[in-house]
Amino acid sequence: MHAEFTAVFRQVPEGYIAFVEELPGANTQGATLEEARANLEEAVTLVLEANRALAEESLAGESVIREPFKVTA
Numbered sequence: 001m002h003a004e005f006t007a008v009f010r011q012v013p014e015g016y017i018a019f020v021e022e023l024p025g026a027n028t029q030g031a032t033l034e035e036a037r038a039n040l041e042e043a044v045t046l047v048l049e050a051n052r053a054l055a056e057e058s059l060a061g062e063s064v065i066r067e068p069f070k071v072t073a
Contacts, residue, residue, distance in 0.1 A: 003071075005044070009036055020044055 006021040012029075016036035019027035020043075028043045030036030 007037070007040055009033060023047060 005023060005026075007018060008021060009016050009018045015029060015031040016033050017027070017029045018036040018040040020040065023044060026040065026044045026047045028036065028039040030039050
């Protein structure tokens with residue numbers, strides 16, 4: 001899957017906090033900017049996986065259509 005999001009990094013006394021503007025729940029922190037970037041990539045992956053699992057669980061046993069969906073913003 002390929003998608004492009006906006007990562008925001010804010011320096012704080014402890015290091016950096018990070019979040020993705022377009023993806024609520026995808027937020028993290030790190031002692032360095034590089035650590036915050038790596039942690040944010042993991043957070044995005046986990047949020048997408050969790051959302052997919054929740055959707056699959058809520059639709060279990062139902063007849064649905066799944067297909068790729070691309071957005072250009």
